[in-house]
Amino acid sequence: MLQQLFSPSVLHTLDLIGIFVFAISGALLAVRKNFDVFGIAVLAEVTALGGGLFRDLVIGAVPPAAFTDLGYFVTPLLATGLVFFLHPHVERIQTGVNVFDAAGLGLFCVVGTVKAHDYGLGLTASACLGLTTAVGGGVLRDVLANEVPSLLRWDRDLYAVPAVVGATMVALCIRFDALTPFTSVLAVITAFVLRLCAMRYHWRAPRAWHRRSAVVEE
Template identity: 50%
Template sequence: MTFSFSLVLVWLDLAGVFFFAVSGSLLAARKQFDIIGSLLLASVVSLGGGVIRDIIINAGPPVAFTNPAYLAPPLLATVLVYFLFSSVQRFTSLLVLFDAGGLALFCITGTLKALAAGMNPVAAVLLGVTTAVGGGLLRDITANEVPQLFDPKDIYALPAFAGAASTAILSLTGTFTAVSATAVTAVVFAFRVTAWRRHWHAPLAVRGWHRLGLGTAENGR
């Protein structure tokens, strides 16, 4: 690699933390949490995936608890939403956009950290996806929402799989650079947002079943 791997990884990670933190604070605003609840939800979504990742790769204490810089994005996101939310329109669109940004960045950093820890490519891709979707899953459960990961009318994990797999291939072939990282981020972001806007979805668990409200039959009945 022609750039500092560790430095770029930290900046990508912090950017992902910020994007996910904003999505958490936006959801807290919609649920009418107080500002402390907003900060806690922002922290859960933005740091949860990274904590899971660091525990799995046995990296010692999760970086979220050893590097104070990781506490700044949730605090900043909480303050921004507190002052700007009253003038924000199209709430759901904003939440999806920030969530997609965090998803795109975390699937890259999770995969790279797994590879750096000596995990095989398949395991690294799976950990990259886990890092990307873990925080959002914790956010939705905490806020008593149906997790986007399990929404049958949406695609959430597939963009993360695409980004993690692309990252692993680029890293193993020695072609992962700042430019390629930006390209992967943009593709995953566009994939996720386009899937949401156009209502793309994967087949249901049983062939022949229909989604509620999208077909004449409901759950095969």
């Protein structure tokens, strides 16, 4: 189905762009944590490839694309080199990086959902793996950096919710036989715009009703 929606060259290019931007976010966190060059590379690779790798292992697409396409492995290393030498400049364009990160989020939640369904999973499971493809690398990044994953923190702008919306849109389109290049792009754009709005207006998910906690808020 993926090949019917996008040409292989277009899909591959979009994948590499998303991987590169995700890798930059991982490398930047590694720099902030004062990791050495190896640690920076590991965090970049995990952030960029972790979600897709988990998805491929679950659906049985082995060996995963990250191990069969050299470009998937090399691209995070390029991001590592860029951040290692130019991290002060990259930090200054963090807003731009966040915009591309939002675009990668939208792309990966859609591609992940479609690929999971292509391998025979049901709609709900496919949408869950679409979400995992989009946010899984970020979760692994935060865990390795000894931080609470961003998507679990109440004080962070919505990240997983836009991916859930995008993946759900794709699942519904598959259910009603309406998945086309147009509706796929629409799902990507919807997730992308929701993430941008969350960053712009600081949208956050609600916490427990009538919450009572002794935990000190940061």
